[in-house]
Amino acid sequence: MAEGLSDPARAGGTFPGGEAEVISLKNVHKSFGSGDRRISPLAGVSLAVARGGKLVIIGPSGTGKSVMLRLILGLLEPDGGEILVFGRRLSSLDGYELQEIRKRMAMLFQGGALFDSMTVGENVAFPMRAMGERDEERIRVVVSERLRQVGLPDTGDKMPSELSGGMRKRAALARSLACRPEIILYDEPTTGLDPITSDAIADLINDTHASLADIRVTSIAVTHDMRVASKVADRVLMLYGGRIVGDGPPEMFRRLGEGAPAPGASEEDRMIRQFVRGEAEGPIRTVA
Amino acid sequence: MLRHVTALGGVALDGLRGVGEVAILFFQCLAWLARGLPYKREVVEQFYFIGVQSLPVILTTGAFTGAVLAYTSYNQFVALGVESWTGAIVAKAQVWQLGPVLVGLMLAGRVGCSITAEIGTMNVTEQIDALSTMGTDPVRYLVLPRVIASFFMTPVLTIFAMMIGIIAGLGMTVFVLGAEWHFQWVEISEWMVSYDYVQGLSKSLVFGVTISLICCRNGLKTTGGAEGVGKATTTANVASCIAILILNLVMSIFLFYAQPLWDRVADIIAYAVSEAMSVLIGWWNLAA
Ligand SMILES: Nc1ncnc2c1ncn2[C@@H]1O[C@H](COP(=O)(O)OP(=O)(O)OP(=O)(O)O)[C@@H](O)[C@H]1O
Numbered sequence: 256m257a258e259g260l261s262d263p264a265r266a267g268g269t270f271p272g273g274e275a276e277v278i279s280l281k282n283v284h285k286s287f288g289s290g291d292r293r294i295s296p297l298a299g300v301s302l303a304v305a306r307g308g309k310l311v312i313i314g315p316s317g318t319g320k321s322v323m324l325r326l327i328l329g330l331l332e333p334d335g336g337e338i339l340v341f342g343r344r345l346s347s348l349d350g351y352e353l354q355e356i357r358k359r360m361a362m363l364f365q366g367g368a369l370f371d372s373m374t375v376g377e378n379v380a381f382p383m384r385a386m387g388e389r390d391e392e393r394i395r396v397v398v399s400e401r402l403r404q405v406g407l408p409d410t411g412d413k414m415p416s417e418l419s420g421g422m423r424k425r426a427a428l429a430r431s432l433a434c435r436p437e438i439i440l441y442d443e444p445t446t447g448l449d450p451i452t453s454d455a456i457a458d459l460i461n462d463t464h465a466s467l468a469d470i471r472v473t474s475i476a477v478t479h480d481m482r483v484a485s486k487v488a489d490r491v492l493m494l495y496g497g498r499i500v501g502d503g504p505p506e507m508f509r510r511l512g513e514g515a516p517a518p519g520a521s522e523e524d525r526m527i528r529q530f531v532r533g534e535a536e537g538p539i540r541t542v543a
Numbered sequence: 544m545l546r547h548v549t550a551l552g553g554v555a556l557d558g559l560r561g562v563g564e565v566a567i568l569f570f571q572c573l574a575w576l577a578r579g580l581p582y583k584r585e586v587v588e589q590f591y592f593i594g595v596q597s598l599p600v601i602l603t604t605g606a607f608t609g610a611v612l613a614y615t616s617y618n619q620f621v622a623l624g625v626e627s628w629t630g631a632i633v634a635k636a637q638v639w640q641l642g643p644v645l646v647g648l649m650l651a652g653r654v655g656c657s658i659t660a661e662i663g664t665m666n667v668t669e670q671i672d673a674l675s676t677m678g679t680d681p682v683r684y685l686v687l688p689r690v691i692a693s694f695f696m697t698p699v700l701t702i703f704a705m706m707i708g709i710i711a712g713l714g715m716t717v718f719v720l721g722a723e724w725h726f727q728w729v730e731i732s733e734w735m736v737s738y739d740y741v742q743g744l745s746k747s748l749v750f751g752v753t754i755s756l757i758c759c760r761n762g763l764k765t766t767g768g769a770e771g772v773g774k775a776t777t778t779a780n781v782a783s784c785i786a787i788l789i790l791n792l793v794m795s796i797f798l799f800y801a802q803p804l805w806d807r808v809a810d811i812i813a814y815a816v817s818e819a820m821s822v823l824i825g826w827w828n829l830a831a
């Protein structure tokens with residue numbers, strides 16, 4: 256903790272190395288399996304995320320979006336290339352240093368990943384306790400506040416198994432927001448939710464981002480939902496076939512999705528167009 | 544033919560790798576212990592689950608093996624005219640072998656399976672990843688409490704199994720088969736020496752730690768959903784049982800040869816105690 260105070264990043268300065276990027280991926284490769292069954296979700300991805308930004312990653316199912324978030328958290332190690340978070344090279348950190356870095360990040364897992372041996376309230380309190388918060392009264396207040404924010408008041412005493420899928424997702428969201436993180440990663444925060452709740456969650460992501468503006472929080476969300484993407488993002492990234500096929504403001508993606516296909520459009524632009532419009536026909540092949 | 548040999552080799556390699564990983568897990572636990580105390584709440588929970596809740600099944604096992612051993616050996620011994628040995632044979636067998644081995648096997652079933660199933664399920668539902676991202680090390684939070692609880696509770700449970708086994712054996716010979724209580728007791732107190740208990744309890748310590756480490760390791764390695772959890776649980780159970788049987792043989796041989804060493808140690812302890820006593824008595828006399 257003492258380390259955090261003297262950290263220039265906390266004080267709003269730049270990082271060791273002078274970059275303003277909180278996260279940077281340099282030519283990252285990651286594959287699974289071997290032989291014929293080898294798949295390469297990431298084949299040379301480079302990316303820099305500016306501090307304070309709201310990045311949305313889109314792409315068809317199974318293209319390595321979740322893998323990318325796991326790499327950023329250090330849950331997976333890249334086969335090649337390097338990943339820097341807060342200016343620190345993840346591969347050079349020992350277990351303890353990695354933990355300290357992770358304490359400054361929060362992740363909403365695709366499946367929620369609530370601890371099913373604990374009540375919802377204890378789940379939301381967990382990261383606070385893990386960060387060393389001992390004031391039970393404060394924990395109680397924050398927990399009920401976070402649960403109210405995600406539209407789940409009075410569920411603190413329920414077990415996760417008693418909630419519906421969408422409620423579980425929102426409870427997990429409450430848990431990841433409990434600790435004022437500097438980087439928040441959302442893996443499909445609205446998948447499986449009704450459109451109204453999805454919209455409310457998008458608002459919540461925006462509100463959280465605004466409320467943590469003092470520490471210049473960086474939000475990264477993975478989603479399939481173009482509505483959520485355009486509502487949340489100030490930058491959109493499309494991943495397909497192990498590489499980045501599109502990178503720009505949400506307007507660019509909306510523009511590419513509209514109207515008749517431009518003659519002579521690049522392969523990338525046609526992919527974006529296909530994804531944004533949600534068409535099975537096109538350069539992206541998901542079902543063989 | 545060659546295919547079968549290759550398959551066999553694969554199994555052997557997997558086994559070796561497993562042994563290595565269990566050893567690594569053991570050292571990780573030690574490293575965490577050296578860094579500070581484990582989470583108290585988890586440890587208490589595991590003491591209750593592994594210790595208290597296993598008592599009924601352990602007592603049943605001990606009582607029935609003691610009784611059946613007494614019944615069978617008594618009928619053989621009558622023919623030889625040495626029925627007064629029955630109690631002592633039961634006591635030796637319980638304390639040397641049956642107590643620690645049967646407690647180990649029962650715990651591998653009752654405790655081991657639930658450890659693997661629980662940790663494995665947490666793994667496939669991303670709960671383990673969620674733990675790590677919240678600055679909590681899974682080895683420290685999940686593995687260490689279980690290993691510590693097994694370390695302390697397995698010998699305690701073994702003592703119960705030994706005692707109830709001897710009592711049930713005596714009950715069978717005296718009350719059911721009508722032997723003379725006095726002669727049984729004389730033989731038991733003559734035959735049993737302190738090293739018998741050292742042997743039985745040191746085995747149970749090793750078994751307890753081995754079971755919990757194997758089962759935690761398999762839980763942490765689980766992949767592939769509900770089916771994967773089922774597979775991991777079965778494998779963990781089989782591996783624990785085999786490990787107990789092999790370790791039992793190895794330790795029995797080793798402990799047989801180590802007996803003179805223990806006798807020396809016991810002599811030294813006895814000598815030290817008597818010296819200390821005489822010094823104390825000397826002081827007492829001086830003071831008086
Ligand atoms: N631990 C792993 N072991 C083996 N393969 C994996 C592992 N994790 C991911 N993969 C594979 O990597 C590919 C990318 O997975 P990933 O979960 O990143 O997809 P995604 O883009 O998040 O898809 P979705 O939108 O469906 O969540 C998939 O083909 C998946 O099978």
Ligand SMILES: [Mg+2]
Binds near residue numbers: 320321322365442
């Ligand atoms: Mg995913």
